[in-house]
Amino acid sequence: MSKSLQAIRGMNDILPEQTPVWRYFEGTVSRLLDNYGYKQIRMPIVEFTELFKRSIGEVTDIVEKEMYTFEDRNGDSLTLRPEGTAACVRAVLEHGITGGGQVQKLWYIGPMFRHERPQKGRYRQFHQIGLEVFNLDGPDIDAELIVLTWRLWGELGIRDAVKLELNSLGTSESRGRYREALVEYLSAHHDKLDEDSQRRLKTNPLRVLDTKNADTQAVLVDAPKMADYLDDESRAHFEGLKARLDAVGIPYVLNPKLVRGLDYYSKTVFEWVTDKLGAQGTVCAGGRYDGLVEQMGGKPTPGVGFAMGIERLVLLLETLEQIPEEISRQVDVYLCAFGEEAELAGLALAELVRDQLPNLRLQVNAGAGSFKSQFKKADKSGALYALILGDDEMAQQVVGFKPLRGQGEQQSIAWDALAAHLATCVVQG
Known part of the structure; x- marks a missing residue:
C-alpha cells in the first residue's frame, strides 16, 4: 500500500476554523499600517541564492544551515526566501523607487522558509508581516516603528504580555572595534565556551552574545559591552530614540546582548518578547540597516524595518483569550x-x-x-x-x-x- 500523502514536516495547513483569527489579525495590522501611511509591496517567494548570501551574510546560521536552496532547469541556484528585507531591498533597487532620496514606507505579508527543527511557534514555513522604510536616517522613524507596534498590541489586547528590548550596534566601524575586543576576551576563555560558540567566535563573534548555553552566558557576564564602543553619532541616535519612547510612555529594557541574527543590522535593534509562549518568546523584531542597500549595489540609503511572526502572535492571542467573540462566528x-x-x-x-x-x-x-x-x-x-x-x-x-x-x-x-x-x-x- 502506498504511503498516504501529507504535508511536509514543519509546513502546516491553516484550517477553516483557524483562518478567522488569522484574518482578524491581518486585517487589524493592515488597517493600522494604512493609517500610518505605509504602502504594501508584494515580492516573489523565490529569489536568486546570491541575494541572501550578499545581504544576510554567508557565515550566518540562516545561509549556512537553514535555507531551502535548489537548482532550477536553467542551472540557476534559487532559494525560497528565508526573510523579507533582502527581497524588499532587491525590489526597490530593481525598480528605482528609492532613487533621488525618495522616502518609501513599505510593508509586506507572506510565507518565509527555513529548515529548522519544528516546534510550537517555530515552523519551516512560517508567515511574517514586515515593514521597511528607506531614506530616513533619524531616530524619529525608528521610534515610529516601535510606537505603531505598541498601538497594535493595545488594539489586540496583549500589551501586558509583551516587553520591548533595545540595543544599539553602532556603525560598522564602531562595531568592528567592539568585535576585536570581544574576540580577544572570548579567546582567553575559549575552553569555557560551548562548541557552537567556539565556531561562531571564528565566523560571527557577535552571535556568541545570543547564546542560550548557561556556561557561555556565565563567561559573558564580564565581557566587553557594546555601549562602551559606540561612536558619538550612534550614541546620539540611540538617546534620541529613547527620548521619543519616553515621551510616548512606552516602557523598554536595555539589553546589551541583543544583536539579532542577521549581519546587516547597525545602530538600533529591538525585539518585542513574551514569556507566555515558552521558548519561542520573540514575536516582533527588527532594527536599522543603513549599509544594506549600498552592500547590494545601490547608492548609500538609510533603511530600518522589522518583521512580526503571524503564527506566534495568533498563538499569543489564543493563549491570552484575546479573540473577539464575533471573530469565531x-x-x-x-x-x-x-x-x-x-x-x-x-x-x-x-x-x-x-x-x-x-x-x-x-x-x-x-x-x-x-x-x-x-x-x-x-x-x-x-x-x-x-x-x-x-x-x-x-x-x-x-x-x-x-x-x-x-x-x-x-x-x-x-x-x-x-x-x-x-x-x-x-x-x-
Missing part, C-alpha cells in the same frame, strides 16, 4: 427554505438583503432537507438568527425570524422590512 443569519417555490423566493430575498446590508454574513441553506436537518445546520453554522420560508410564509409574503443564541420568540417579518429588522437585530445581537 462566521455566519450572522441562516436562511432555511422548504420546497422549490420557497427556495426560489429565498434566493431572491437573500440577494435583496445583501444589496442593502453588504456586510451581513448571510448563508442560504443548500441541499434542501427537512425542517429538523436545516435547523441543525443553522445551529451548527453559529448563526445568531434563522430565517424560515415555508408554505405559510410564502402565502403571507413574510419570513419567520427565530433567535438561535438567546431569549426571544419566533416572529414574522414582512419581506420588504427584513433588511431594516436585520440591521437592528444583528448589530444589537
